[in-house]
Amino acid sequence: MKFDTKVVRAKIKPDSDTGAIIPPIYQTATYVLDEVGKDKGFDYTRSANPTRQILEENLAAIEGGKYGICFASGMAAIDSCLKLLKSGDHVVCSDDVYGGVSRYFNNVLNKYGLSFTYVDTSRPEKVRKAITLKTKMLWIETPTNPLLKVTDLKAMGKIAKKYNLYYAVDSTFATPVFLRPLEFGVDIVVHSTTKYISGHNQLIGGIIITNRQDISKAMKFIQKTIGAVPSPFDCWLTLLGVKTLSLRMQRHDANGRIVAEFLENHPKVARVSYPGLSSHPQHQIAKKQMSGFGGMISFELKGGISAGKHLMNNVKLCLLAESLGAVETMITHPATMTHAEVPKKERLARGLTDGLVRISVGIEDPDDIVKDLKQALKKA
Ligand SMILES: Cc1ncc(COP(=O)(O)O)c(C=O)c1O
Secondary structure (H helix, E strand, C coil): CCHHHHHHHCCCCCCCCCCCCCCCCCCCCECCCCECCECCCCCECCCCCHHHHHHHHHHHHHHCCCEEEEECCHHHHHHHHHCCCCCCCEEEEECCCCHHHHHHHHHCHHHHCCEEEEECCCCHHHHHHHCCCCEEEEEEECCCCCCCCCCCHHHHHHHHHHCCCEEEEECCCCHHHHCCHHHHCCCEEEEECCCCCCCCCCCCCEEEEECCHHHHHHHHHHHHHHCCCCCHHHHHHHHHHHHCHHHHHHHHHHHHHHHHHHHHCCCCEEEEECCCCCCCCCHHHHHHHCCCCCCEEEEEECCHHHHHHHHHHHCCCCEECCCCCCCCCEEECCCCCCCCCCCHHHHHHCCCCCCEEEEECCCCCHHHHHHHHHHHHHHC
């Protein structure tokens, strides 16, 4: 099957009892056994559920992986990956990760004896320098939220192999449509399926995809033991969303390029970060490892925070909202919204200034998105 066919069809068969073309929502907590010790593959929905299993197999196939393990949120998926480690272990992590990730690492996991070093993973030499005898995992986000930094996955793979590290990549921004990290030797791919994968701002979810049986077994064990699982209905909604993933991503990408170019040429805009622009510091790497750049852009206005606030308060079509990756264009102020809990000093050191604006470009007509930004920029 070619990629776009997989997106629509992989592992989805008409229901054998009824012919239903869309998998049923198996809204059940438990399952009747044929006899003691003999079930039909399902015994309790925390451990496994047929609707969830179809989603896990569908997304694993699209990502080019053998195993998919779904969770109730992207954060629950990330939490589960970190449970591969034990007290005393050390993680080298991208410095511009989603604020919820660093909040979790620094305020929860550090209490359990894990330690983290944040480095600019677009600079392999910095990663090498940060590795100690205790390092057990590389945690990469590419492109990053919100600065859209891109990490060279091949270069990082060499480091992970040399030092025998778990190699994990949060690929939420790229989706398997534009980047398939497993092809670069990555052990674990994570997505917040809340975003592009489900695509319609309708649910919260996450998934881990891997080719390694040992990791899959460990993650399945965590999934059933801790129980941070998505509901059958959310799995079903995600399956519906995935059917148009490829089409949506092409449109997000086309619109993203138009909006990024518009912003870059606007006199009130100081800088734009979008991997598809030749001005992006890792544009060449992005071009090499990704087949599209998507719809995420961050930018800063010349008037700093007050101009940024004026812009965000004056958009009409673009929605001022947390989150990203849905069909509607959404605009966010990372300093007070998605990254509010990153300490100010650390935030500024990361280049995440008070004036930074993040836009998740939707699939509306690009003329309308640009028109809205134009009128709001006039007031900024
Ligand atoms: C890159 C990235 N990873 C993970 C998450 C967490 O996902 P969720 O909100 O589904 O828990 C987010 C949320 O914004 C994100 O942007």
